[in-house]
Amino acid sequence: MELTDRQSDAVSELINIAFARTGAALSELTGQRVILNAPEVSMHPTAELPKVLAKFLPGEIASIHQVFAGPVAGDALLLLNHDGAVRLTDLLTDGQSPSSRLDESAREVLTEVGNILLNACLGMFGNLLDVHVSFSVPRLHLETLDELLDSLLTGKGEPQYALVIYTAFQIRDSAVRGFLVMVLSVASLDRLIQEVEAWEERQGQA
């Protein structure tokens, strides 16, 4: 299954609305202008994820992971490489204590930021689908891509797809890039795409 240009444009637009809200929330929270954008949206079978992510995320990865459940269920993740994670924390905390490592406090900041972003996107889809999804408490992991994908994909029988959104946080002339990944079952994905198309049509009519 692949997204048509129209579908991917529509998803991008929706994601950008959610990102605009997240950017505003983060700006207020941190006292500095945070802009988020989603230049690229693509859909992949989960089996392709190692190939898609590997070239962008070498080394250790910081992932903020939330499970969501309800009529649409799956995993939502924000992925940053280690350096990006450190830099993002420094930028968001105004570089109070620039450091090359992620201590517990830095991990909490990342968890909070990831949580805001993931909730904004999932909340957006939930509203669109008019369904109520519930979220797990977000967890932050530091591991290699292989380890991450292993724990994410094993034990899930039915074929799954991942919506991969390339993201960029822009703060104080710096950009930190990462990926937002939503892993969904085929059924959930079908439903999501239908709703996205319906939304897109409504936009056209309005």
Add this chain to the structure above:
Amino acid sequence: MTKTGPNEETLLDAALLRWMNDLAGHGILITDADLNIRAWNRWLEEHSEVSAAEVIGRNILEVYTELEKRRLDRHYKWVLEGQTRVLSQRLHGHLLPLPTDTSLSGFTEMQQTARISPLIHDGRVIGTITVIEDVTERVAREAELQAQVEARTQALAREKVARREAEEANHLKDEFLATVSHELRTPLTAILGWSNMALTGKLNAEAHDRALETIHRNAQSQNQLISDLLDVSRIISGKLRLDLRTVELPPIIEAAIEATRPAADAKDILLTTELDPRAGPINGDADRLQQVIWNLLTNAIKFTPGGGRILVRLESVGSQVEITVEDSGIGISREFLPHIFDRFRQADPGTNRMHGGMGLGLSIVRQLVELHGGTVRAESEGEGKGTTFVVSLPFVALREEPVMAERTLPTAINPLEIECPPSLQGLRVLVVDDEADTRELLRAVLEHCKSEVVTVGSASEALEALAQFRPDVLISDLGLPEEDGYVLIDKVRALSSEHGGQTPAAALTAYVRAEDRMRVLRSGFQLHVPKPIEPAELVAVVANLATRLGKG
């Protein structure tokens, strides 16, 4: 699977609630969907000093009005929509204002991480649960760790800079050593070559004289190189001491000019002066100031083509005395001008090869002038347009009688052209030196002036000779084997005047620091003559000693 009946489930719920309330190590706060507080556990009671009875049933946003002020109420709103929120310590500090022990952490309020989640029943949010963790200690520990990491990083960076500087200094030293050995070897080549030829005895008289003249000139040039090197090394190690007195500059300048005039004449360079006798006096070391002017003049002569001119001017400018050495020489390019006084820095190697020298002279000039509290600057309109050096020295009010410069710098005088003062004729001179070459040089010069000379190689021989030869004047090296020159003069001065105890004496030595000179004079010598000895200077010293005869 064990079946749990409704009764057992209720029991478990009750047990869970009791655990949550009494034993949990976190603050746990439960509200209903209207944010009215329904549970406030013991941890919260203990840390907030607010009892459950006081808050149960009240709205959390009313109990803690600051939540709204800090816009944290939004998080509860989002949770009521089904989201889960994490509030990090670093971005928020705390959720609820709770006191903490300031002395342990430096924080006045407990640092917290909070998680707020919806309580959902049948797909409907029926309340919220907030779990608060006290992270004060952890944050304090992290800050401490961070400070340590930063300190280590800074230390590492400093170390890196220091290493780079050391490497650079080392590199400069290597380069300098290479230059030094080259420069020292150049005159040596001439000395060795010509002395070899002279020793074969195959040179005719004219060639023989030329050989000697060449050897002499090169030895002098090498001597100058070594003096410069020693000066630089003393300046670098901070061991150079100035013998400061109130001095008049005109005699010092004139002495330096006289010393360099032969070199200027040889190139047909016109050397003129404009000395204002009212400029000065200044507080300075006469020898060192003469060296400054001598270096500037030598430099000017070196870089001025034949037929050029050099002007030396002395004048008062405000509270300063300015000595200007102006030449019509090759000038200095704009790029090199700022580096002209740098130690071990040479202008382009081509120029240096053409003119010789290590370029130490100007570096010494700057150091000496600065030691005098003065400044030196170079000005040039560019290449081919001449150079002007200006030395500014602070003027001092006259405090004591000015002392005239006593010693002139080594000059290029042919030993055979020494003017012999009449007082040397028939004078009995005892020379004490353990080096045969030096003894023979002294003997040759003094005998040239018709003195009677006896030479010995040790202090004990000297005492014997003193008794037998009854010299008018004693000249002794300080570095003698067994008993040195100080011991010798002690023993001599201990003798009665009939036995030569008052014989005027001069010390010969390679140690020429001011403190050495003081020690020499205090120990009983009348004069001090630095090595290597110049024939003219030797003659002057012996003549000076001769005038003291009968005065002691």
